[in-house]
Amino acid sequence: MHPLNISLWENELAEIRSIKLPCEIDKIKAACALTDEVFTEILPKIHVGMKEYELSALITYLCLNKGASNMAFDSIITSGNRTAYPHGRPTGKVMQSGEFVMIDFGVTLDDYQSDMTRTIVLGSATSEMKKIYETVLAAQLTGIASINIDKTGQEVDAAARRVIEQAGYGEYFSHGLGHGIGRGGDFPILNPRSNMILTNNMVMSCEPGIYVPNLGGVRIEDDVALLDSVETPLNKSTKNLLVIEG
């Protein structure tokens, strides 16, 4: 045997960390509540002519001003065709009437994170935009309902993915359904390859999306805690399609 035999226990530690203590779940709930509060405050400020950068800066300002120590990750703020990029960063693009606006952000509060996505419409939505939105919402609700003890990550992913496939948009859901929520890089992973088994006191995102090139994309994301065998969304922001005038 080699004299220096080092084994890395990263995965073992991540598995242990995926089961949260009640005090950790309380901190994630507080981070989610702050996220909801900021989302409520930005809604009336979004308008045609606003730059993606401007909305991103406003979100960051409000989060830090309300006590977050940092953003949990670089906010994803996109509009129009750019919403077809699942993880697009904000740019100087100006928001226009008839466009989707994708808003994906989270905070770090007391060392614990939140991660929420809502997609809204400026002006008015076409029937295809509405169909895409309703499909993602149905997939998201199905995914949440599938989160339960003894389910695997791939089973939950498959339940949500099936809804999108049946609506004819399967090829446009190009990422996994979700990931653990906690201090960053958490388990469990929900995707087509994940054999991780869900158990009580895990917290994970449920974030299906449809991204159609040259049209746009929709993602809806909540953080969901599995508590006493009940899937419990921690975000309260509405998931009804929000159409913001001018």
Ligand SMILES: [Mn+2]
């Ligand atoms: Mn996420």
